[in-house]
Amino acid sequence: MIDLEACRVFARVVDEHSFSAAARSLGMSLPAVSKHVARLERELEARLLHRTTRRLSLTEAGTVFHGHCLRLLEDARAAQEGVLHLHDAPRGELRLSAPVSFAATELAPLLPGFLARYPEISLDIDASDRQVDLADEGFDLAIRLTERPPEGLVARTLHGLRRVVCASPEYLRRAGVPTHPAELAHHDCLTYPQFEGATRWDFERAGERVEIVVRGRLRSNHSELLLRSGRQGLGLLRVRDYTVREDLQRGSLREVLGDWAPDTAAGIHLLYLPNRRLPPKARVFIDYLLQVYRGAEAGV
Numbered sequence: 001m002i003d004l005e006a007c008r009v010f011a012r013v014v015d016e017h018s019f020s021a022a023a024r025s026l027g028m029s030l031p032a033v034s035k036h037v038a039r040l041e042r043e044l045e046a047r048l049l050h051r052t053t054r055r056l057s058l059t060e061a062g063t064v065f066h067g068h069c070l071r072l073l074e075d076a077r078a079a080q081e082g083v084l085h086l087h088d089a090p091r092g093e094l095r096l097s098a099p100v101s102f103a104a105t106e107l108a109p110l111l112p113g114f115l116a117r118y119p120e121i122s123l124d125i126d127a128s129d130r131q132v133d134l135a136d137e138g139f140d141l142a143i144r145l146t147e148r149p150p151e152g153l154v155a156r157t158l159h160g161l162r163r164v165v166c167a168s169p170e171y172l173r174r175a176g177v178p179t180h181p182a183e184l185a186h187h188d189c190l191t192y193p194q195f196e197g198a199t200r201w202d203f204e205r206a207g208e209r210v211e212i213v214v215r216g217r218l219r220s221n222h223s224e225l226l227l228r229s230g231r232q233g234l235g236l237l238r239v240r241d242y243t244v245r246e247d248l249q250r251g252s253l254r255e256v257l258g259d260w261a262p263d264t265a266a267g268i269h270l271l272y273l274p275n276r277r278l279p280p281k282a283r284v285f286i287d288y289l290l291q292v293y294r295g296a297e298a299g300v
Contacts, residue, residue: 004076007069009036010048014066017056090280091120098143101223101243103127114288121281134273140282142271145240153271156286159293161266162241166253170233178256181210188235189214190226201238203260
């Protein structure tokens with residue numbers, strides 16, 4: 001692999017027609033300049049320069065290499081300027097991972113405003129409930145819905161989360177409305193096995209804590225399938241409140257056990273790698289979401 005610094009020195013020697021003049025312009029010693037050129041000649045196994053006491057000229061190999069050398073230096077300069085340009089203003093592709101239901105329900109309505117504000121940013125959103133590896137998979141940011149953000153990542157909390165238990169009016173007419181979490185053991189509960197503790201539902205009210213092992217005839221790792229099944233009267237759901245906000249407003253689902261508070265410590269967290277300078281495209285996305293959620297909390 002050709003050393004770019006050696007290429008830079010060689011190109012300057014050719015420009016100056018002199019080792020000593022190149023050394024002065026580069027602020028290097030004459031032996032250091034000679035060493036760079038000699039190393040290039042060893043690596044290329046070819047003499048690049050004719051040296052006499054009166055003049056310095058390129059050999060045939062030197063002429064060919066000098067042309068390639070100039071292009072290498074220009075490409076390196078363009079690459080550096082391109083990266084620096086990305087840090088000057090919010091631009092470029094932002095890669096984000098977010099849970100499926102959150103991406104569809106919460107994130108999608110926010111994207112038009114963000115993209116209109118930052119026309120030089122493009123978004124690549126991986127809507128998946130799997131836990132991605134930001135470093136290995138090249139993601140800038142990830143959104144996780146959890147009580148405990150993973151260690152080793154910086155977490156910015158966007159908003160708290162509340163889980164609600166709900167079902168369709170048809171199911172509640174058929175199976176009855178539970179008034180205490182213990183009654184859930186006798187109901188069909190729709191569960192999402194990918195989450196830890198999917199069949200253990202915790203509740204708290206006025207200092208009383210209850211954990212119920214629930215059962216049901218349907219489980220799936222697809223959140224939208226479970227939500228549709230709940231609307232169709234197949235059982236009780238325990239879901240994040242944002243996923244059923246419109247259903248509760250329309251009446252296609254009804255909340256039960258509303259005086260009990262499951263998972264009150266959970267939150268929406270925006271995650272990124274530590275010890276890394278965030279590019280402007282990531283910083284402005286974080287700021288945008290923080291502004292939206294803080295505005296929502298303030299009733300703006």
